[in-house]
Amino acid sequence: MRVMGVDPGLTRCGLSVVEGGTGRQVIALDVDVVRTPSDAPLAERLLTISNTVDHWMDTHVPDVVAIERVFANQNANTAMGTAQAGGVIALAAARRSIDVHFHTPSEVKAAVTGNGRADKAQVTAMVTRILALQTKPTPADAADALALAICHCWRAPMIARMAAAEAQAAEQQRRYRATLKAKAKAKKGSSPAPSRSAT
């Protein structure tokens, strides 16, 4: 499974592509950071990010895109720009019918380091070790993008099981409702003494 990991942002947007193998095996294929000048108009910055992401998706053809889920309670002003960048990237994936999954920062940290409150240095160190990289990926946005992709590779089986369980529960509920409906109909049908064929 080829996963594209994205740490969204307007000033620095981390992009990575990894190939998930059997078990915990993950191979890094590419990693980079897109930068846009903070004094450029918002629409232009989003266009730069979108064009770069389009190019990455066309080049690497990922099966799934994992994006960091942003919360507004962090830095309000930055969060809006981060959300806009994330939206543009999710759109690029949707245009190609590529699945999009969002992971929270603590899910990513927990998956990669075993600690949901790990700091940036710990995340970078574990990413470097997991992917057996010669040098630490920099800046932190590059390491985060790789961590996101690794997180998705490892959580994917669990996400699939959860989706299957949810689908099964929905199917059971649908069947149960259909049974109830049929019973109610049968009851309604028998009560007004319908015409019976003579025996």
Added chain:
Amino acid sequence: MRVMGVDPGLTRCGLSVVEGGTGRQVIALDVDVVRTPSDAPLAERLLTISNTVDHWMDTHVPDVVAIERVFANQNANTAMGTAQAGGVIALAAARRSIDVHFHTPSEVKAAVTGNGRADKAQVTAMVTRILALQTKPTPADAADALALAICHCWRAPMIARMAAAEAQAAEQQRRYRATLKAKAKAKKGSSPAPSRSAT
């Protein structure tokens, strides 16, 4: 000037197109609300909005797109979705080299009703009157999208003057710096007693 007004949102996204004439004359050309189901994946919702906006831009060919500026301090969860929708719309405009301007809710209210704290009913009533509509535009998102477009039409000359003033100030600063640089160079050049041509 043809202005497309956008009240961004995932569940309901208000879209409008107006034609601004001389003075305060504004004519409504189109207004609608795009809805996306709240249980659909985010990427799909953004794709629906993006496709609709693409169609509108191709049909109406606006000169400028006016989008409501979102603040994170409102409803944190809704604000993120609103920012993502706004980002996707700004991107669609940037792809066509259409200018994008953001106006805050209070700027819009002040422009349309004269009161930056006007309520939804007042905004709808004024939009209906300004555009001489037969019926009130509903839902509120449609009225807001029209109000945004009207706001931009009326603020455009002021925005243009401000941009011109800023450009002028930047040019003056550039010239002043160039003068200082030239003086410093001349000083530096004269002190080490350069060779002079004999008179």
